[in-house]
Each structure stands twice: as structure tokens, then as C-alpha cells.
Amino acid sequence: MTDDKQSMTIKFGLIGGGVMGEALLSRLIARGIYDSSEVIVSEPLSSRLDFLKQQYNVAVTTDNSQVFAQVREVVFLAVKPQVFSAIAQELTDIDLLNKEHSPLIISILAGVPLSQLEAAFVQLPVIRAMPNTPATVGAGITAICSGAYTNAKHHQIAQQVFSAVGEVVEVSEGLMDAVTGLSGSGPAYVALLVEALADGGVSAGLPRAIANQLALQTVLGTAKLLHETKMHPAELKDRVTSPGGTTIAGIAKLEQAGFRSALIEAVKAATERSQELGK
Ligand SMILES: NC(=O)C1=CN([C@@H]2O[C@H](COP(=O)(O)OP(=O)(O)OC[C@H]3O[C@@H](n4cnc5c(N)ncnc54)[C@H](O)[C@@H]3O)[C@@H](O)[C@H]2O)C=CC1
Numbered sequence: 001m002t003d004d005k006q007s008m009t010i011k012f013g014l015i016g017g018g019v020m021g022e023a024l025l026s027r028l029i030a031r032g033i034y035d036s037s038e039v040i041v042s043e044p045l046s047s048r049l050d051f052l053k054q055q056y057n058v059a060v061t062t063d064n065s066q067v068f069a070q071v072r073e074v075v076f077l078a079v080k081p082q083v084f085s086a087i088a089q090e091l092t093d094i095d096l097l098n099k100e101h102s103p104l105i106i107s108i109l110a111g112v113p114l115s116q117l118e119a120a121f122v123q124l125p126v127i128r129a130m131p132n133t134p135a136t137v138g139a140g141i142t143a144i145c146s147g148a149y150t151n152a153k154h155h156q157i158a159q160q161v162f163s164a165v166g167e168v169v170e171v172s173e174g175l176m177d178a179v180t181g182l183s184g185s186g187p188a189y190v191a192l193l194v195e196a197l198a199d200g201g202v203s204a205g206l207p208r209a210i211a212n213q214l215a216l217q218t219v220l221g222t223a224k225l226l227h228e229t230k231m232h233p234a235e236l237k238d239r240v241t242s243p244g245g246t247t248i249a250g251i252a253k254l255e256q257a258g259f260r261s262a263l264i265e266a267v268k269a270a271t272e273r274s275q276e277l278g279k
């Protein structure tokens with residue numbers, strides 16, 4: 001059931017109010033891309049629904065068909081890929097194409113290809129995207145690729161939506177699984193790195209709180225330095241590494257333990273998993 005907000009004004013519909021859905025929603029409203037009165041969220045968990053309604057003052061529903069029926073501009077799919085076929089099934093009774101304003105469908109579902117999306121949303125404009133969790137703080141990066149029925153306006157809408165949460169790149173669809181394995185899953189790898197660096201500091205005798213702070217700021221500062229100066233990572237590594245010094249001793253251990261290979265294999269494994277999710 002929807003609440004009493006005016007359905008006439010609904011421009012943006014979110015299906016799935018979880019981690020990524022909320023990250024996008026919060027920034028879109030904070031940046032004024034959509035007013036809260038223009039948004040509807042569909043989510044089966046009542047605790048999440050209540051929270052999102054309270055926090056963002058948006059219309060809410062547990063009925064996905066309400067979103068498809070009311071939205072005039074964008075339907076944003078942010079459910080798990082495993083739920084997609086059930087949602088596609090719910091659409092069979094709704095004539096989306098012949099609505100007065102047929103919406104742009106944006107999907108962030110890992111692995112689900114444009115062919116599957118376009119089979120569910122027949123002749124509708126669809127954009128497949130892969131954002132990442134730093135979107136929550138406006139520091140995300142999103143790769144997008146467009147379906148067959150999109151035009152320049154749809155493209156502009158997707159750019160505007162994802163620019164609200166960070167950088168946007170366009171790739172061909174064949175690269176989306178690799179994007180998922182790198183930047184989509186990447187925040188988890190970096191979180192592991194931060195945690196492990198701090199553990200190393202604790203192991204070397206640092207108090208936990210100081211070790212956490214040192215580890216986090218080292219990763220943040222290094223990323224900022226590389227980003228702002230456009231320096232090649234190898235050059236930065238060389239600058240830190242004094243002959244016969246401490247850093248080369250640490251790097252030798254990382255190489256021995258297969259640090260680079262572990263990251264390469266992680267990206268490859270996540271890419272393969274994304275490919276599997278689309279089958
Ligand atoms: N978490 C991440 O870092 C990223 C996730 N993604 C993709 O975003 C999608 C969502 O991921 P998360 O936000 O992490 O998951 P999540 O589990 O936090 O959110 C999914 C939400 O969908 C709701 N839901 C379940 N069934 C539903 C249905 N039938 N109709 C409407 N809502 C339903 C769930 O209750 C939940 O709140 C996934 O497809 C994932 O591949 C993409 C980029 C990054």
C-alpha cells in the first residue's frame with residue numbers, strides 16, 4: 001500500500017531499499033536531483049520501509065507494481081540478482097510501454113545482462129550500471145552501458161543520477177562483469193587491506209585505535225595523492241622505497257606472499273562470479 005503522497009508527481013521509483021538503494025536515494029535527495037515528494041520506494045522488509053520513510057520522507061510501498069504504475073521518469077532496480085526473475089514475473093500484467101510516461105529502467109544488479117532486462121522490460125529504455133559502496137559518501141564510481149531503446153535524454157538522466165554519487169564511466173556491456181569484479185567488489189578488498197594493515201600494526205605493538213587510524217589514513221592519503229598528482233603507482237612505490245630501507249623489506253614480504261597475484265585473482269574470481277549470476 002502506498003501512503004498518501006501525490007502519485008502524480010512521482011518521478012523516481014526505487015525497487016529494493018537496501019545498502020545500495022539507500023546510498024543512491026540519500027544522495028539524490030540531498031543533492032536535490034529529486035525532491036522526496038517525487039520518490040517512491042518499494043521494499044518488503046517493514047523495518048527498512050519504516051526507516052526509509054522516516055529518514056527521507058518518501059512514499060513507500062511493498063508492492064512493486066505500484067512503482068511501475070506511478071513512476072514517470074526512472075525505475076531504479078536495486079534488489080539482489082537472485083530476485084530479478086520474480087520481479088520480472090510481477091510485470092507481466094502491467095502495460096509499461098503504453099503508459100503515458102514509460103520510464104527509464106536503471107539496473108545495478110550484478111551480472112544481469114541487458115538482454116535479460118530487455119526481455120523483461122519489452123521495448124523500454126534500459127541502462128545497466130555498476131556503482132560501488134563509496135557512493136554512500138559521494139565518492140563512488142559507476143560504469144554504465146545503454147540498452148537498445150535508450151536515447152540522449154535517458155543517457156543524460158543516468159549520468160545525472162550517478163554523478164550525484166561520484167564519477168561515471170561508460171563501457172561496452174562486455175566489460176561490465178570485469179567492472180563488477182574490480183570497482184563493484186573492490187571496496188571490500190580495500191576494507192580487508194585496511195583491517196590487515198591495522199592488525200599488522202597491532203602485531204608490531206601499536207594500540208588498536210592508533211593502528212586503525214594509521215591504516216585508514218595511509219590508504220586514504222595514498223589514494224588522494226595518486227588521484228591528485230596522477231602519479232603512476234609504481235613511481236610512488238619507488239619514492240617511498242629507500243635503498244636498504246624499511247619499505248623494500250616490507251615489499252619483499254608482500255611479493256613472497258603473492259600480494260599482487262592475490263588481488264589479480266580476486267578481481268578475476270569476482271568477474272567470473274558476475275558472469276555466472278547472469279546465466
Ligand atoms: N553492495 C554493493 O556493494 C553493490 C551491490 N550492487 C548490486 O546492487 C543490488 C542490491 O545490493 P545491496 O543493496 O547490497 O543488497 P541489499 O540486500 O542490501 O538490498 C536489497 C534490498 O532489496 C529488498 N528486496 C528483496 N526482495 C525484494 C522484492 N521482491 N522487491 C523489492 N525489494 C526487495 C531487500 O529486502 C533489501 O532491502 C544487487 O543486485 C547487487 O548486485 C551493485 C554494486 C555494488
Ligand SMILES: O=C(O)[C@@H]1CCC=N1
Binds near residue numbers: 110180184185
Ligand atoms: O557482491 C556482490 O555481488 C555485489 C556486486 C558488487 C558488489 N557487491
